[in-house]
Amino acid sequence: MSRVRVLLADDEHLIRGALAALLGLEDDLEVVAEAASGPEALAMARAHRPDVAVLDLEMPGADGVTVATKLRAELPSCRTMIVTSHGRPGHLKRALSAGVRGFVPKTVSAQRLAEIIRSVHAGNRYVDPELAADAISAGDSPLTVREAEVLGFAADGAPVAEIAERAALSQGTVRNYLSSAAAKLGAENRHTAVRLARERGWV
Amino acid sequence: MSRVRVLLADDEHLIRGALAALLGLEDDLEVVAEAASGPEALAMARAHRPDVAVLDLEMPGADGVTVATKLRAELPSCRTMIVTSHGRPGHLKRALSAGVRGFVPKTVSAQRLAEIIRSVHAGNRYVDPELAADAISAGDSPLTVREAEVLGFAADGAPVAEIAERAALSQGTVRNYLSSAAAKLGAENRHTAVRLARERGWV
DNA sequence: CACCGGCCATGACAAATGTCAGGAGAGGAC
DNA sequence: GTCCTCTCCTGACATTTGTCATGGCCGGTG
Incomplete structure (x- = not known):
């Protein structure tokens, strides 16, 4: 069985590195590329064609959702998911309509993240229940x-x-x-x- | 030789867990406690009396500098350091005057962080050069x-x-x-x- | 003591902002 | 075709701000 090829994009080296190490321990996951900015994430994705791209929402250059949108066009086979510290309801909505299949806050454990990556790779969608509740209660933007x-x-x-x-x-x-x-x-x-x-x- | 006992406080489970795992790999470091909020960090510090407390700047309950201030009073033997994503010059200044001995952005690698923890434990002080430069160029607050x-x-x-x-x-x-x-x-x-x-x- | 700076206030004027009424064009829904 | 909403504009008015001059009250410094 081939392993799930993962791209990791986050501007905080501490997190990215640590995450890469932890996810690498799972024997069915393989971190094939890392990026510290939006444009770099795109370049890495083109070069390494990962199965799943785990994108930070706030990155220099281009935010996670923007990257996800472009990836969807360029690399349709690659599933995208967003990881973020600040889960604003609107971001979730924007992400989902950009074709993002997973949306998780950074308060989850690495174990949990690994499970979610697997699930997303299998074709499922996952949205953190807490964030989903917020998004629903906040409703749609009334602004034109x-x-x-x-x-x-x-x-x-x-x-x-x-x-x-x-x-x-x-x-x-x-x-x-x-x-x-x-x-x-x-x-x-x-x-x-x-x-x-x-x-x-x-x- | 006894290992350096470290307390890790960060509200993002993903980072905290990953960091704990990585730092645990260093054979002279030992993560003895973890906390997800300011108050919890204080409680953990009282219970486990770590040598070094690594505190996130933005945490629910009480921010890293506040925790550091209290720690300094309650547990003078414990060195404190701050890790943060957003390095505002003013925060650095506030931290230093609270007796914090290390101030690092989350863009450093875990390796580097481990070195800095060792250095701080040895009695040295460490401030990220980039942040230091910002702080110096920003100068003091001109506001009354x-x-x-x-x-x-x-x-x-x-x-x-x-x-x-x-x-x-x-x-x-x-x-x-x-x-x-x-x-x-x-x-x-x-x-x-x-x-x-x-x-x-x-x- | 005299001086200076921070603190707090007043009053008055100018400029920016918020509010309202109203109107025209473009496009979708029925 | 009619109705509705969004878009964009104008003009006038009330309100909120920003600015400035001026003054009194402290506390510290030379």
Whole structure:
């Protein structure tokens, strides 16, 4: 029986290395490649064609979901899964619609992760129950595409003029969008709106 | 020769477990206790009296620096070190003044971490060069105590009225403090000021 | 003591932001 | 075709901020 070929992508060397060592102990798993950034993960995947790609959500260059999306197009045979410390509901949704088949927080044990990798490789899907519950209770984003976009530009505290420029919209329009977005989120100003949207993973 | 007794505290089971396994392979190190939260780390330290405590910076209950401070008082023989993913300059400063003897990002390898643990146990201090450079170039916080406090209350996007209430100050005073803080940080409004102060670990 | 800096406040003005009403075009649903 | 929603805009208004000048009260330094 051939072993499951795994790609490991995480910018924290400590975790990646440790994980590689632990997963390597399982005799049906084999870590064939490691990467510390999004682009590197893609390159490694192309070179080594793993069966399962275990991707960290927050990485320099490109986040896990972006990598997963590209992998799905380039290497359809490769199953992808996301591992993350901060499980925002929106991220989970985004990940699932990108074709990700596993979504786990870093609070699970290596043993458990190994099991999940096997399960994903077998064609199953796995989502951490806790995160799933959060996602369901948080519901869908009530924001329209533009509202979310404008809110994203407002995320770093930029003034309206700058947001308008970046979004190529008039200042009035920007203010209207921000206002309606804040209203939908129950926030009293755009800054708390940004915070709320962030927490739910809607930006 | 007796082995170095290590306490490992990190809320991410994946990392903690993997790390425990890897460090356990070194024949002069021995992981005698693990914890997933600040309070638990303290309890474990009291029970097992480790030589070195390796603490994650962001943990539920109490952060790594807080735990280190308490450990220093309760268990002076125990050296403490901090491991973190986000190395904000301010955190480093806070950690050092709490008596922490090692400060490393999670991007180092387990091998390297083992060496550093040994070095710290031997009485040396170790700070990641990259983080040290950041801390030096970032310099000290230019903010006065009140400015930092008010900026902290402003962190979640609350309006001035609310900040004033929480800080028990007049609205005018709050605006003055926010204004001067933003000026010192080179920000054009308090929200970007909050972001900058956060990045530098000054809030 | 005189001086300076941090702390707290007031008042007033300018600028940024939030809110509302209203309208036009584009596209999907029925 | 009609209805609806999203998109984008304008203009006007109220409110919230940011900024500045000014002053009083401390505590420490020279």
